[in-house]
Amino acid sequence: xxxxxxxxxxxxxxxxxxxxxxxxxxxxxxxxxxxxxxxxxxxxxxxxxxxxxxxxxxxxxxxxxxxxxxxxxxxxxxxxxxxxxxxxxxxxxxxxxxxxxxxxxxxxxxxxxxxxxxxxxxxxxxxxxxxxxxxxxxxxxxxxxxxxxxxxxxxxxxxxxxxxxxxxxxxxxxxxxxxxxxxxxxxxxxxxxxxxxxxxxxxxxxxxxxxxxxxxxxxxxxxxxxxxxxxxxxxxxxxxxxxxxxxxxxxxxxxxxxxxxxxxxxxxxxxxxxxxxxxxxxxxxxxxxxxxxxxxxxxxxxxxxxxxxxxxxxxxxxxxxxxxxxxxxxxxxxxxxxxxxxxxxxxxxxxxxxxxxxxxxxxxxxxxxxxxxxxxxxxxxxxxxxxxxxxxxxxxxxxxxxxxxxxxxxxxxxxxxxxxxxxxxxxxxxxxxxxxxxxxxxxxxxxxxxxxxxxxxxxxxxxxxxxxxxxxxxxxxxxxxxxxxxxxxxxxxxxxxxxxxxxxxxxxxxxxxxxxxxxxxxxxxxxxxxxxxxxxxxxxxxxxxxxxxxxxxxxxxxxxxxxxxxxxxxxxxxxxxxxxxxxxxxxxxxxxxxxxxxxxxxxxxxxxxxxxxxxxxxxxxxxxxxxxxxxxxxxxxxxxxxxxxxxxxxxxxxxxxxxxxxxxxxxxxxxxxxxxxxxxxxxxxxxxxxxxxxxxxxxxxxxxxxxxxxxxxxxxxxxxxxxxx
Numbered sequence: 001x002x003x004x005x006x007x008x009x010x011x012x013x014x015x016x017x018x019x020x021x022x023x024x025x026x027x028x029x030x031x032x033x034x035x036x037x038x039x040x041x042x043x044x045x046x047x048x049x050x051x052x053x054x055x056x057x058x059x060x061x062x063x064x065x066x067x068x069x070x071x072x073x074x075x076x077x078x079x080x081x082x083x084x085x086x087x088x089x090x091x092x093x094x095x096x097x098x099x100x101x102x103x104x105x106x107x108x109x110x111x112x113x114x115x116x117x118x119x120x121x122x123x124x125x126x127x128x129x130x131x132x133x134x135x136x137x138x139x140x141x142x143x144x145x146x147x148x149x150x151x152x153x154x155x156x157x158x159x160x161x162x163x164x165x166x167x168x169x170x171x172x173x174x175x176x177x178x179x180x181x182x183x184x185x186x187x188x189x190x191x192x193x194x195x196x197x198x199x200x201x202x203x204x205x206x207x208x209x210x211x212x213x214x215x216x217x218x219x220x221x222x223x224x225x226x227x228x229x230x231x232x233x234x235x236x237x238x239x240x241x242x243x244x245x246x247x248x249x250x251x252x253x254x255x256x257x258x259x260x261x262x263x264x265x266x267x268x269x270x271x272x273x274x275x276x277x278x279x280x281x282x283x284x285x286x287x288x289x290x291x292x293x294x295x296x297x298x299x300x301x302x303x304x305x306x307x308x309x310x311x312x313x314x315x316x317x318x319x320x321x322x323x324x325x326x327x328x329x330x331x332x333x334x335x336x337x338x339x340x341x342x343x344x345x346x347x348x349x350x351x352x353x354x355x356x357x358x359x360x361x362x363x364x365x366x367x368x369x370x371x372x373x374x375x376x377x378x379x380x381x382x383x384x385x386x387x388x389x390x391x392x393x394x395x396x397x398x399x400x401x402x403x404x405x406x407x408x409x410x411x412x413x414x415x416x417x418x419x420x421x422x423x424x425x426x427x428x429x430x431x432x433x434x435x436x437x438x439x440x441x442x443x444x445x446x447x448x449x450x451x452x453x454x455x456x457x458x459x460x461x462x463x464x465x466x467x468x469x470x471x472x473x474x475x476x477x478x479x480x481x482x483x484x485x486x487x488x489x490x491x492x493x494x495x496x497x498x499x500x501x502x503x504x505x506x507x508x509x510x511x512x513x514x515x516x517x518x519x520x521x522x523x524x525x526x527x528x529x530x531x532x533x534x535x536x537x538x539x540x541x542x543x544x545x546x547x548x549x550x551x552x553x554x555x556x557x558x559x560x561x562x563x564x565x566x567x568x569x570x571x572x573x574x575x576x577x578x579x580x581x582x583x584x585x586x587x588x589x590x591x592x593x594x595x596x597x598x599x600x601x602x603x604x605x606x607x608x609x610x611x612x613x614x615x616x617x618x619x620x621x622x623x624x625x626x627x628x629x630x631x632x633x634x635x636x637x638x639x640x641x642x643x644x645x646x647x648x649x650x651x652x653x654x655x656x657x658x659x660x661x662x663x664x665x666x667x668x669x670x671x672x673x674x675x676x677x678x679x680x681x682x683x684x685x686x687x688x689x690x691x692x693x694x695x696x697x698x699x700x701x702x703x704x705x706x707x708x709x710x711x712x713x714x715x716x717x718x719x720x721x722x723x724x725x
Contacts, residue, residue, distance in 0.1 A: 025343060029335035030328075037324035044320045048313035055309050056283040063222035063302035064287060070216050071186065074206055075175045078188040081130040082173070082204045086190040094122055095192050096199040098146070099139045119146025134185065134205040140198045142168050162296070163187060164203070171198055177208070177289050177297045184208040184226055184237050184289070184298065213240035221304070225249065226289065228298035229265035237298070248277035249303075260286070267295035273303075281306045345377050352384060364724075385724045389564035393597035396561045397545060452477060452492065459531045462490050462538065478541060488526060489539045504535065511537060514604035516579040521572030523592065523602035542600055547588035547656065556659035556687070563694075563723060565591070565599050566653050570717035572601040573649065577642045577713055584640065586648030587629040588655065627668040628661055632704060635672040643706040646716060650701025650709075657694065658686035662702055675704065693723055 085091055098119050123135035127148050135148035142159030158164040167174045167189045178187035185205035192200045213224040217240035225239040239246050252275045263270050270286035284303035345367045352363035367377035456464045462479040469476050474493040481488050514525040524540035590603045625634055631647035634640050654662045662680035665671035680702045683695045697719050703709045710716040
């Protein structure tokens, strides 16, 4: 078929800028992936920051708990040491002599060795034994009798010291943080008694130093710093930081608002404090060293580098970003490849549609599967196949139609077939007649139908235009219906075709059935009439070629053209069966093709209902039809149903595709014996390239038993639809 040119009025595919569908799909996927990765990064950043802040809070809280544990542990150790030293009788006795409280006690002044020792010497001796930083001996009034850090005792009273005062007042042991000058200690004080008399007090202290801070920091994970209020500012007395960070911390605290210094000096907590020093961001909290409201003992600070805590989460964030970007790039590449692959059938369909517009229907999409794209591909392949088959049959029939005579010379159109189906003269032209198997016709077949001249008017209604052909049942004319102003085909029946009046009435009833069939693939039967005792049938007029003519010219039909003819045959048969009519004479002579390739099933002259109203419609021992195309049950004169037409369709398809019949015989009996005793010759034996599915369909149609064939023309049509040309 020649390619057609797209009119200028149609929008050209190349006009205007439009991205290819694959690029649009790719960009859409890229946007979704970018949004997903961006959302993941934002969520990771927000959650990471939140987790980091929570981690800083946990570290600071843990640090406070650890610091309390260390505090209690050291105080318990100090209390044990002071108890052990105070429990030594020589300690109380020596303090009593040194303070002059034992001068009047008998026997206590007799130990000259004790009298010669000094209290500082005693404290240093005990310091070597029990390890403490500072030891102080007080008399009962709180005056200092001696210190481990001094060789001589200077006049000094600790009676008003916050730790000593309650111990003197209650004569009980006390422990806790103790500030001595600008130094901070943990201290424990214990009363010294001799013979139930209070002779003084022993105070032992461990300094709060850098080593303590490092121990707490090692366990808690936070840095520790102790501050004392001095002259309206906070003085750093101990820290776990190194020297450079310590100096930077002092500077950072000096820059804090006065409210922070005031809170620490008054013994109030500062739960959260942000500091920046040593090129890092720090989170800190200030808690009173002692109880709330006791400011002179200063505050203990727990601080941790938020940068270091957040750094691990930022590493995670960085890896998320890197992984996200890598995944996005990979996903973009894959989405582009997938888009091209997925949309390849769409591009193929677009190209096929463009080629189909130009008249080329050869493209096949061929996508397998059951998804929407595969279903669309299958439908598109079916559409292209239908268009291809239609184009092939139109070209095939159109090419042969060039040799048809001019309509004015139609008297010479129909000639006897070159290769008759059987030698029996009663079916020489493929026109059906009633043929007894064992007894002769009741009337001689030589009686001819009425011969009409051009221009003659039949029944006052039909003007004869030309003779189209002649067959066993009569002569067919082209006529003009004067009432409807339409061209029809008029078949004048031979008197010999009707044995008696009963057969004429049966013919009339069968024509009534045939009139019910209205389908594009069925040649319409209009009416039955008589003129001067001569019966005739008026039918739809079609100018075309019979399938027999095509087979005589080319031996077999091209596959795509034949497949379309087979489908149209099944469609026409299904329409006939649907209204309850059997054809009973399916053969190439009864299938005519118009020049546009549309096939019409014709000559329902021997059609009858699928379910007969009563017995006797077919004479026992006779058959109606053409032997080569009839099933065994029809040749035997038995009751037949729509599966008989299925068998005949199988024979027709075998001849149409392969050029030969599945059974051979010179007469009806030989054909019947071959059908009942032999398997049909496989179509592939005649044509090796026949598609196996088509061969299977033909062989199923040719099954000897009706129940083994397709149950209906619709089922056969559905099987043919699955095949592609």
